Amino acid sequence: MRPDRASWVLDELAFAGRENLDADHVARYDQKEDADVAAEISALAAGGLNRDATVVDLGAGTGQFALAAAKIARRVVAVDVSPVMLARLRAKVAAAGLSNIDCVQAGFLTYEHDEAAADVVYSRYALHHLPDFWKGVALARVVQMLRPGGTFRLWDVVYGFDPGTASGDLERWMADTESASVDDGWTRAELEEHVRDEHSTFTWLLEPMLERVGFTIVQSDYSDDRISARYTCTTTER
Numbered sequence: 001m002r003p004d005r006a007s008w009v010l011d012e013l014a015f016a017g018r019e020n021l022d023a024d025h026v027a028r029y030d031q032k033e034d035a036d037v038a039a040e041i042s043a044l045a046a047g048g049l050n051r052d053a054t055v056v057d058l059g060a061g062t063g064q065f066a067l068a069a070a071k072i073a074r075r076v077v078a079v080d081v082s083p084v085m086l087a088r089l090r091a092k093v094a095a096a097g098l099s100n101i102d103c104v105q106a107g108f109l110t111y112e113h114d115e116a117a118a119d120v121v122y123s124r125y126a127l128h129h130l131p132d133f134w135k136g137v138a139l140a141r142v143v144q145m146l147r148p149g150g151t152f153r154l155w156d157v158v159y160g161f162d163p164g165t166a167s168g169d170l171e172r173w174m175a176d177t178e179s180a181s182v183d184d185g186w187t188r189a190e191l192e193e194h195v196r197d198e199h200s201t202f203t204w205l206l207e208p209m210l211e212r213v214g215f216t217i218v219q220s221d222y223s224d225d226r227i228s229a230r231y232t233c234t235t236t237e238r
């Protein structure tokens with residue numbers, strides 16, 4: 001965190017999610033969650049992820065994407081607000097012997113990209129930690145980090161259903177967790193906590209927000225249960 005953060009700026013650590021500051025959760029995270037990196041890397045092949053690229057991963061967590069991207073890109077900056085996640089990420093980077101990943105403790109609202117503009121910014125399952133006003137501010141900052149024509153790949157829990165059917169759609173999502181164990185899947189209690197305490201928004205709020213800050217959405221993929229969305233966006237030439 002920058003010490004000179006204005007006192008009205010959201011405290012991202014306080015909004016980082018209880019579980020992301022919990023050492024037990026972080027230790028089992030890679031067993032619980034598969035970030036589908038092969039598909040994500042291939043989705044970015046046409047979007048500038050190549051051996052000359054600088055990539056910024058915002059909310060990198062244990063670094064599943066960052067480590068895979070570092071095998072292709074020139075340089076990866078893995079940013080996360082949680083010191084617990086970052087410690088796990090640093091240990092994995094050291095174990096992998098990768099010298100082209102920098103791990104930075106910062107958030108969407110505080111990371112300063114003080115170098116040549118990035119070719120690709122990536123963020124998976126992290127933006128929902130910010131309330132909508134701050135999502136807008138964060139997305140505007142992503143535009144500034146990217147070179148003109150650069151790519152932003154965003155994957156998050158974003159609700160594609162209507163507010164009036166929320167209860168039924170959320171219950172159907174949670175019904176899939178009946179047999180999940182906390183060690184290798186997401187339990188109903190964890191999904192309930194996500195909906196209640198975190199800030200996933202609707203597709204029809206997030207998409208205009210992306211466009212308003214200067215992105216063109218070139219591809220949108222929605223999960224069948226209308227619970228998550230993946231977007232590939234480019235910055236408008238400026």
Ligand SMILES: C[S@@+](CC[C@H](N)C(=O)[O-])C[C@H]1O[C@@H](n2cnc3c(N)ncnc32)[C@H](O)[C@@H]1O
Pocket residue numbers: 012013015016017020033035058059060061062063064079080081082085106107108109123124125126129130
């Ligand atoms: C569910 S994990 C996802 C990790 C990784 N991106 C993945 O797909 O496996 C969410 C991550 O976002 C981080 N996070 C939460 N709020 C953040 C913020 N404001 N800025 C940056 N990272 C944040 C958490 O610490 C956590 O590591």
